[in-house]
Amino acid sequence: MCSDPLRCQVMNVTSPLHRLLARAARLSCRRIGSAGATAEDLARHWRNVFQDGGVPEAKESSEILIAHALGAKTFRGLARRLARSPVSEDQMKRVEKMAQERLKRVPIQYIIGEWDFLDLTLEMRPPVFIPRPETEELVGLVLADCPGARESPEPRILEVGCGSGAVSLALLRNLPRARVLAVDKTEAAVNLTADNAERLNLQHRIQILQHDILSDPAEHLLALGPVDILVSNPPYIFTEDLSGLDPEILRYEDRAALDGGSDGMEVIKAILRLAPLLLNPGGSVFLEGDPRHPDMVQEWLQDHPELRLQLLSVVKDFCSKPRFIHLRRRDGTSSS
Missing domain, CATH: 3.40.50.150 (Vaccinia Virus protein VP39)
Known part of the structure; x- marks a missing residue:
């Protein structure tokens, strides 16, 4: 993907729409967590949230954040069993915390460190x-x-x-x-x-x-x-x-x-x-x-x-x- 430095318009992340999206994402994430969400479920969920919030490269962002929250470097690096097993409550919280930062447009590199x-x-x-x-x-x-x-x-x-x-x-x-x-x-x-x-x-x-x-x-x-x-x-x-x-x-x-x-x-x-x-x-x-x-x-x-x-x-x-x-x-x- 071409990463020319002049390509995106500025988005106001403090807008009421953004706050509404963030709140809806948290509530939705808790619902899927209570149903035994897997890493794959979370990846799909946050990809959609990021897309709705105007976050670029939504799929890549969701997969990288979830992989790191679960202790892997990449989503592909997650063992198939882990990707399809229910995530724990602590893992869910880590994912949500990182994803909320990404919704504020914090660079993915700073989030995962x-x-x-x-x-x-x-x-x-x-x-x-x-x-x-x-x-x-x-x-x-x-x-x-x-x-x-x-x-x-x-x-x-x-x-x-x-x-x-x-x-x-x-x-x-x-x-x-x-x-x-x-x-x-x-x-x-x-x-x-x-x-x-x-x-x-x-x-x-x-x-x-x-x-x-x-x-x-x-x-x-x-x-x-x-x-x-x-x-x-x-x-x-x-x-x-x-x-x-x-x-x-x-x-x-x-x-x-x-x-x-x-x-x-x-x-x-x-x-x-x-x-x-x-x-x-x-x-x-x-x-x-x-x-x-x-x-x-x-x-x-x-x-x-x-x-x-x-x-x-x-x-x-x-x-x-x-x-x-x-x-x-x-x-x-x-x-x-």
């Missing part, structure tokens, strides 16, 4: 930005287009805006000799990345730093040494487009992780200014951005030849939108 990214299961906590499927492609591009990182004795990677740590940790998992410096401007993101690194036993190969490249001096990063790769899924949504985002995003995720300024390029420009100072000769920059950004980046670089960054390629995402930008430091001088 985790999410899969490539082959990793990451802890998720609000308001840290939830990694999207497109960003899995960003990791793939880094791995595929930088074979030198695999050959280097100890490739060094800098991620700007680490969020939950998804990109950094996925790269560490696939590049067993790599070292990562992950930076983010929020304490919540830095803490979550650290927790996920420990969860995955990758904490010894990652340095995590709270740092805002828009306001903090670059000298601190420079002192940590040059890197071979700079990768980022920065805030890139145009400010005027924020109002069109999903309710899940607008209400619960960190706005600062989304808002890229009037042209969506505020953080991207800061990264491009920083890159020549931090990259080793021939080092690469990988960015995720809005489909309008590749042309904008190319034009901006033409006005800043002193940066000596060459745009090597633009790659489309699975929705055929130009999403990813690969640049390289052109000069052969050493960084300092």
Whole structure:
């Protein structure tokens, strides 16, 4: 399913209609519980409630919530016997509590407290930005287009805006000799990345730093040494487009992780200014951005030849939108 960030209208979850739906759902859930409802019964019930309440991906939401409430990762992961056996009263309460949160349009990832990214299961906590499927492609591009990182004795990677740590940790998992410096401007993101690194036993190969490249001096990063790769899924949504985002995003995720300024390029420009100072000769920059950004980046670089960054390629995402930008430091001088 294409997950373009501008696709849904905002729904007022505090409306009388929503409160009526929530109350009806609770009453109905108690009735089916008293009749010995199975997990399959609950899945059908909450799918219908979510559909009536305007919750997107109603079937997927109901099945994921019920699976986690019953101790499984996916609905398919429930044993057939468990899926068709009556749920307990405690299980019913857990399902109802989680489902009521989903009716408020709380993201499913925050409700269950985790999410899969490539082959990793990451802890998720609000308001840290939830990694999207497109960003899995960003990791793939880094791995595929930088074979030198695999050959280097100890490739060094800098991620700007680490969020939950998804990109950094996925790269560490696939590049067993790599070292990562992950930076983010929020304490919540830095803490979550650290927790996920420990969860995955990758904490010894990652340095995590709270740092805002828009306001903090670059000298601190420079002192940590040059890197071979700079990768980022920065805030890139145009400010005027924020109002069109999903309710899940607008209400619960960190706005600062989304808002890229009037042209969506505020953080991207800061990264491009920083890159020549931090990259080793021939080092690469990988960015995720809005489909309008590749042309904008190319034009901006033409006005800043002193940066000596060459745009090597633009790659489309699975929705055929130009999403990813690969640049390289052109000069052969050493960084300092």
